[in-house]
Amino acid sequence: MRSLARRRFIATSLGSAAAAAPFVQVRGQPVTFTADPFSLGIASGAPREDSVVLWTRLAPRPLDGGGLPDQAIPVEWQIAEDESFSKVIANGSEQAVAALGHSVHAEVQGLKPGRPYWYRFRAGGALSPIGRTQTAPAAGSTPARVRFAFPSCQMYEQGYFASYRDMARRDLDLVIHLGDYIYEKSWGSNHVRKHEVGIPTTLAEFRDRYALYKLDADLQAAHAAFPWLAIWDDHEVADDYADDRSYTTRDPAQFLKVRAAAYQAYWEHMPLPARARPKGPSATIYESYRYGQLLDVLLLDDRQYRSQPACVGGGRPTTVPDCPERTEEARTMLGAAQEAWLDAAIRTSKARWTVVAQQTLMAELDRGEAGARRFWMDGWDGYPAARRRLLDSIATHKPRNAVVIGGDRHAYFAADLARDPARPTAPPIATEFVGTSITAQGPNATALAAALKANSHVKYARSDIHGYPTVELTPARCTVGFEAIGDEKQKQSPVRRLATFVVEDGVAGVKPG
Numbered sequence: 001m002r003s004l005a006r007r008r009f010i011a012t013s014l015g016s017a018a019a020a021a022p023f024v025q026v027r028g029q030p031v032t033f034t035a036d037p038f039s040l041g042i043a044s045g046a047p048r049e050d051s052v053v054l055w056t057r058l059a060p061r062p063l064d065g066g067g068l069p070d071q072a073i074p075v076e077w078q079i080a081e082d083e084s085f086s087k088v089i090a091n092g093s094e095q096a097v098a099a100l101g102h103s104v105h106a107e108v109q110g111l112k113p114g115r116p117y118w119y120r121f122r123a124g125g126a127l128s129p130i131g132r133t134q135t136a137p138a139a140g141s142t143p144a145r146v147r148f149a150f151p152s153c154q155m156y157e158q159g160y161f162a163s164y165r166d167m168a169r170r171d172l173d174l175v176i177h178l179g180d181y182i183y184e185k186s187w188g189s190n191h192v193r194k195h196e197v198g199i200p201t202t203l204a205e206f207r208d209r210y211a212l213y214k215l216d217a218d219l220q221a222a223h224a225a226f227p228w229l230a231i232w233d234d235h236e237v238a239d240d241y242a243d244d245r246s247y248t249t250r251d252p253a254q255f256l257k258v259r260a261a262a263y264q265a266y267w268e269h270m271p272l273p274a275r276a277r278p279k280g281p282s283a284t285i286y287e288s289y290r291y292g293q294l295l296d297v298l299l300l301d302d303r304q305y306r307s308q309p310a311c312v313g314g315g316r317p318t319t320v321p322d323c324p325e326r327t328e329e330a331r332t333m334l335g336a337a338q339e340a341w342l343d344a345a346i347r348t349s350k351a352r353w354t355v356v357a358q359q360t361l362m363a364e365l366d367r368g369e370a371g372a373r374r375f376w377m378d379g380w381d382g383y384p385a386a387r388r389r390l391l392d393s394i395a396t397h398k399p400r401n402a403v404v405i406g407g408d409r410h411a412y413f414a415a416d417l418a419r420d421p422a423r424p425t426a427p428p429i430a431t432e433f434v435g436t437s438i439t440a441q442g443p444n445a446t447a448l449a450a451a452l453k454a455n456s457h458v459k460y461a462r463s464d465i466h467g468y469p470t471v472e473l474t475p476a477r478c479t480v481g482f483e484a485i486g487d488e489k490q491k492q493s494p495v496r497r498l499a500t501f502v503v504e505d506g507v508a509g510v511k512p513g
C-alpha cells in the first residue's frame with residue numbers, strides 16, 4: 001500500500017533529504033496563506049516517454065472561489081527519482097494566475113522512459129503532499145505488461161469514493177477517466193452527501209463544484225498515486241448536451257457561454273497539457289498516447305462536435321422508436337476533423353493493443369419489443385453512420401487488436417463489435433468493455449437483462465453495482481476485471497472481482513477469463 005498521498009510536509013520542518021535538495025527560488029510578491037493552499041491535492045497526467053504534466057491548484061478556501069487575491073502567485077515544483085527526494089532531477093516554477101483559477105500545469109520534460117517519479121509543490125512557505133507518477137515506456141520497447149483502470153461517473157451525492165481508495169492501493173501504470181468527473185445537477189435517491197448549491201453555469205460556480213469533488217480524500221489519493229488521462233462526457237457541462245445544444249439551456253449562444261465556463265473549469269482542475277486549454281467554448285481533448293509497442297490509447301471527444309439527437313424533435317435524447325433521421329449519413333459523433341484524425345491514428349497504430357477510449361457504449365443495443373426497434377438516442381445508437389465509419393476504419397486498417405472502452409451507462413458491458421451492427425453475429429473486428437459508475441445510479445436491471453437477451457453480441461451487462469474496471473495488457477492477452485464495490489454508501493467498503501474477461505492476441509471478441 002502506498003502512503004505517499006497522506007504525507008504532508010511543512011516548510012519549517014523539512015527533513016534533511018528535502019533540505020539537501022532545495023526548491024528553486026522564485027521572484028514574486030511574497031504570499032502567506034491563512035489555510036492550506038493545497039486543499040485540492042495534486043495530480044499528474046499526460047504521460048509521455050520523456051514528459052509528464054504536474055498539476056495543482058492553490059485554494060485555501062476551496063468552496064469559496066479559492067480564496068486568493070487577484071494576483072499571480074509563484075509555485076515551485078520538484079520531481080525526484082525517489083520518494084524521499086534525495087535524487088531531485090528537475091525543479092522549476094510556474095506563476096499561478098487568477099485567470100486560470102490559480103491552477104498549475106507544469107509540463108516537465110527530459111524524463112527517462114518507463115519509470116516512476118515523485119513530485120511536490122511549494123508556495124508561500126506551504127508544501128504540498130507528495131505524488132507518484134510514471135512516464136510511458138520508450139517508443140521502441142515492448143513492456144511485459146501495462147495495467148490501467150478506467151473509472152467514470154462519480155456522482156458525489158449518491159455515494160462515497162471508496163472505489164478510489166481501493167484503486168490507489170493497486171499497482172497500476174495509468175488511470176483513464178472516461179467522463180462525468182463531476183455532476184452538474186442533483187438527481188437520484190438516497191444521497192449520502194449534498195452538492196448544497198444549484199446547477200453551475202458560470203466559471204466561478206463550476207470551480208466550486210470541482211473543488212467540492214476534489215476535496216474528497218479518496219479521489220485525491222488516486223490522483224496522487226498514478227498519472228491520469230481524462231476525457232469529459234456530458235455532466236461536466238450539462239446533461240445530454242450535443243455540440244452547442246442542450247435541452248436545459250435552449251439558446252445556443254447562451255449555452256456556449258456555459259460550455260466555455262465548464263470547459264475552462266475542467267482544464268483548470270485536471271492534469272491536462274497546455275494544448276488542451278480551451279479557447280472560449282472550444283477545446284481539443286482528443287489525443288493519442290503510446291506505451292511502447294504494447295499499447296496505443298486513442299482518446300476521443302464525442303460531445304463537443306456531435307450532431308443533434310435524432311428522432312426526438314429537439315427534445316431530450318431518450319429511448320424512442322427508430323426513425324429515418326437516425327440513420328442519415330451526415331450524422332456525426334466526432335465531427336469531421338476528429339473523424340479524420342482518428343482514421344489516421346488507427347491507420348498508423350502499430351501497437352499490439354489499440355485502445356479506443358471514449359465515452360459510451362458503442363455496440364448496438366436494441367431495446368425494442370415485438371419486432372419494433374427502439375434505441376437510446378444519446379449513445380452511438382443515435383449515430384449509426386458515424387459508428388459504421390469508425391468500425392470501417394478498424395476493418396480497413398486492421399490494427400492488430402482493437403479494444404473499445406467506455407463509461408456513461410452506469411453499467412458494466414462486455415460486447416463483440418462486428419463491422420456491421422445489422423449483422424451482429426458476424427466475426428467481431430473489435431472487443432468492447434464499458435465500466436460501471438463509481439457511484440452514479442444505474443438503469444433498471446430487469447430491462448437491462450431483457451436487452452442482454454435480445455442482443456446476442458452483448459455478452460455481459462449488469463447495472464446494479466458500482467465500481468471500476470481494471471485492464472492488464474501483455475503481448476499475449478488483454479485481461480479485463482470488472483471490480484465491484486460492496487456498498488458505495490459506506491466511506492470504506494471492500495472491492496471484489498465481479499467478472500473477468502480476456503481477449504487473446506489476434507482474436508477479437510469477449511472470452512470469459
Ligand SMILES: [Fe+2]
Nearest residue numbers: 153180408440
Ligand atoms: Fe454518468
